Amino acid sequence: MESRRDVFQAIADPTRRQIIEMLSRQPLNVNAISEKFDVSRQAVSLHVKILEECGLIVVKRQGRERYCEAKVDKLNEVADWVDYCRQFWTQQFKSLDKYLTNVQTQKPKK
Structure with a gap:
């Protein structure tokens, strides 16, 4: 086959x-x-x-x-996959940005 x-x-x-x-x-x-x-x-x-x-x-x-x-x-199959990846990675980068912002605004411990 x-x-x-x-x-x-x-x-x-x-x-x-x-x-x-x-x-x-x-x-x-x-x-x-x-x-x-x-x-x-x-x-x-x-x-x-x-x-x-x-x-x-x-x-x-x-x-x-x-x-x-x-x-x-x-080609819609490709477009659907690209859209999924774009949404996934956009969310991942937003989460990373939020984490880094929180880390930067925390006061250092003495």
């Missing part, structure tokens, strides 16, 4: 992030995507495959061409 890749794995690579950004503006075929990068068409196809496996893009056949279309709603 093949394990499905997750969104975090997809966005870990800068090339894949660029591909998602390009496809969020308009659907493109693999050749059009490849033209924008200094890597082989085969390397771009691998990136496209990973993005498709993660559910960030969908690939549709039109004749002999494969057109890629972004499905950025899947």
Whole structure:
């Protein structure tokens, strides 16, 4: 059984992030995507495959061409995680700030 890749794995690579950004503006075929990068068409196809496996893009056949279309709603998983971490760490830093303020205002013991 093949394990499905997750969104975090997809966005870990800068090339894949660029591909998602390009496809969020308009659907493109693999050749059009490849033209924008200094890597082989085969390397771009691998990136496209990973993005498709993660559910960030969908690939549709039109004749002999494969057109890629972004499905950025899947990025909500990342946004939710980032929001959770932001809230968690904001609370931690507020607690630390409060503690340090209390320590600084206490009179030293003789």
